[in-house]
Amino acid sequence: MVLLKIKFTQQRRVHLAQGLWLLSWTAVIWGAIIFCLGVYLKMELLRRDEVMDNTEIHVVPNILMIVGLASIGTNWVASCVCQDSLDATRFPRWKVLLLGWFAVAAVLCCLLISVVALSFILQGRLEESLKVGLRNGIRFYKDTDVPGRCYQKETIDRLQIEFRCCGNNNFKDWFEVQWVSSRYLNFTSKDVKDRIRSNVDGRYLLDGVPFSCCNPSSPRPCLRYTLMDNNAHFNYEHQSEELNLYSRGCRQALTDYYMELMNSTGPGVLSVILIQMSVLLGMRYCRLRWKESWLWRTQRARFWLVDPIATEGSSEDADLEKAEKEASPTPAS
Amino acid sequence: MALMLVKFDMKKRVKLAQTIWFLYWFAVMAGVLVFSMGLFFKIELRKRSELMDNNESHLLPNVLILMGLIACGVNAFGGKVCYDSLDPSKFIKWKPMLKPFLMFCVGFNGLLFVTALLCFVMRIPLQFTLAEGLKNGMRFYKDTDTPGRCYMKRTLDLMQMEFRCCGNDHYRDWFEIQWVSNRYLDFSAKEVKDRIGSNVDGQYLMDGVPFSCCNPSSPRPCIQGQMTNNTAHYSYDHYTEELNVWKRGCREAMVSYYGGLMNTIGALVLLVTMLEIAVTIGLQYINSSLSSLVNPEDPESESEGWILEKTVGETFTDIMANMKAMSKGGKVEEEAEAGVATVS
Numbered sequence: 254m255v256l257l258k259i260k261f262t263q264q265r266r267v268h269l270a271q272g273l274w275l276l277s278w279t280a281v282i283w284g285a286i287i288f289c290l291g292v293y294l295k296m297e298l299l300r301r302d303e304v305m306d307n308t309e310i311h312v313v314p315n316i317l318m319i320v321g322l323a324s325i326g327t328n329w330v331a332s333c334v335c336q337d338s339l340d341a342t343r344f345p346r347w348k349v350l351l352l353g354w355f356a357v358a359a360v361l362c363c364l365l366i367s368v369v370a371l372s373f374i375l376q377g378r379l380e381e382s383l384k385v386g387l388r389n390g391i392r393f394y395k396d397t398d399v400p401g402r403c404y405q406k407e408t409i410d411r412l413q414i415e416f417r418c419c420g421n422n423n424f425k426d427w428f429e430v431q432w433v434s435s436r437y438l439n440f441t442s443k444d445v446k447d448r449i450r451s452n453v454d455g456r457y458l459l460d461g462v463p464f465s466c467c468n469p470s471s472p473r474p475c476l477r478y479t480l481m482d483n484n485a486h487f488n489y490e491h492q493s494e495e496l497n498l499y500s501r502g503c504r505q506a507l508t509d510y511y512m513e514l515m516n517s518t519g520p521g522v523l524s525v526i527l528i529q530m531s532v533l534l535g536m537r538y539c540r541l542r543w544k545e546s547w548l549w550r551t552q553r554a555r556f557w558l559v560d561p562i563a564t565e566g567s568s569e570d571a572d573l574e575k576a577e578k579e580a581s582p583t584p585a586s
Numbered sequence: 587m588a589l590m591l592v593k594f595d596m597k598k599r600v601k602l603a604q605t606i607w608f609l610y611w612f613a614v615m616a617g618v619l620v621f622s623m624g625l626f627f628k629i630e631l632r633k634r635s636e637l638m639d640n641n642e643s644h645l646l647p648n649v650l651i652l653m654g655l656i657a658c659g660v661n662a663f664g665g666k667v668c669y670d671s672l673d674p675s676k677f678i679k680w681k682p683m684l685k686p687f688l689m690f691c692v693g694f695n696g697l698l699f700v701t702a703l704l705c706f707v708m709r710i711p712l713q714f715t716l717a718e719g720l721k722n723g724m725r726f727y728k729d730t731d732t733p734g735r736c737y738m739k740r741t742l743d744l745m746q747m748e749f750r751c752c753g754n755d756h757y758r759d760w761f762e763i764q765w766v767s768n769r770y771l772d773f774s775a776k777e778v779k780d781r782i783g784s785n786v787d788g789q790y791l792m793d794g795v796p797f798s799c800c801n802p803s804s805p806r807p808c809i810q811g812q813m814t815n816n817t818a819h820y821s822y823d824h825y826t827e828e829l830n831v832w833k834r835g836c837r838e839a840m841v842s843y844y845g846g847l848m849n850t851i852g853a854l855v856l857l858v859t860m861l862e863i864a865v866t867i868g869l870q871y872i873n874s875s876l877s878s879l880v881n882p883e884d885p886e887s888e889s890e891g892w893i894l895e896k897t898v899g900e901t902f903t904d905i906m907a908n909m910k911a912m913s914k915g916g917k918v919e920e921e922a923e924a925g926v927a928t929v930s
Contacts, residue, residue: 397805410802414747437806439820464800464808469743472730474766475797477810487772 259538267339273535274335280328280528287525288321290518297514301507303408306385309378313515316368320361324525327357331532338539351536358533365526372515379511383504387421395434410465418506419466419499431456432463462498471496588892594875596886603671606868610665613865614658616858621654623851630847636741638719646708649701650851657862660694663687664869671872684873691866698859705852709845716840720754728767743798749843751836752799764789765796795831804829867893
């Protein structure tokens, strides 16, 4: 049973080898690009490591990097094979590797497809991880004197400024934690004592947010404190105020950012899959052509694309094989 | 006596041509680099033109862009000539053009050098433009309802956050202007009336700064208001407080940013100038070595190459003599024409 049979003339063989050589070098470059994409994604994930609870999402850039490197290697081998395929003396040494090469290339294609699938599947896990990480970050915001957490304030502030977000889901998350360090609270003042007594845990809670939540696009100087009290500020209504603070939560902002990054690698990955499949197919024909002419003499044929005994090759093929049979020594069968 | 005479045989000529061809392609890329640097600088100036009162001079980036384009063209042409110099039949068609082309290259190199100097010198007018622009920018911070100025607040806030600076020279500049819009002031409140009454212009001045002055590295939540009142905040001493708001002034920050950019561009243009001089000298050697073949029929014979056919002094006197002859020739032609006119 024949699948995708193609007749080959000498010129077609040369064109096939040349085209395949060019295609495999293109695939090498694309493999390098995939590797760089993986490195970039990993760096971006590591930069925000402090607001993530686990590193499950790191599997996506890890696979991208491995696939990129493997793709560079396999396609470089493919280009060497193509270069030697037109030379009868140099091609035989590659024959041994070819079966292994097909297996590796097939595995690479599967891995690439799995990367695209994983980046969608892991979105939920990423959100969970960010939720927990940001919650902790907001809780430890005030601990600028505790070793190991003293940079939490700066990290959260810079994150909120860069991603234009406030809090975990929205700015009200800041009302539920004490984000002012106790070192800067005057415990003798009435206001502080009232606030501490107003809740079970004895925390200094206020309806205010840090400065990093402020939106520069607001026409009004930023209002950060007593946000729920309309009378505290002139011409202010907290229900209708939109531009004063960032309305988006940081979890949403970060998830959107990373999803966009992973989706943008999608087209690159898909084109690598296409190129890799074409190289695979081309190499199959390449191998086939030679195996056909060589094994025709040894009467051993096991192909899943073409059965040389059942089919008739073109007349030019038959002539070529005859010439080869006369030219080269018959191998022992 | 020629200047820097070098003997050439066939192999040396070929090697020279190949090296200079390679260097010309390098120079084409350098030309592209100069062009892109000019473009980048232009974009950076446009981004912050609001803060410079739209008064900034675009002379330098425009010159860089022009020089980059000319460099690309000149170097591509030079590369082609070098490539053809190995083939005597092809080189014949370029020969007449080479001398004027080389003169043009010398002039172009001089202009490149002047551009590099311009990069270092233009820093000073930029400094003044920035100082003026920032002062005005801060005055218009509150005018978020005035058309044409409504984005000044956003621009200033983003700039202070990005450059980590506050005010013109330091944060106290904000104390001297009203940066809160009148729309958000309750004129019936005693505090507001006091503040407005406290100064001649009737401005609402306060010892506070916008939120964009806050330093995220501070261990303490940002203190923006009543900054000079130590008792208003617990455990606060405004004399010793250093991390609360950015200490640097924005004029200094912007000048150092743009100054650094211009210094880098100036240094790169100097390097490109040196490369251009090297390829010009190389092309002159190729030209002179191919025109001084011992046996003109045999392309493989030996020859000599030089930078100037005669010494510098003699070349200079020659040029002066040529110019005098040209002007005298022009005068003679004018007299002949006048004579013809009077006769007829």
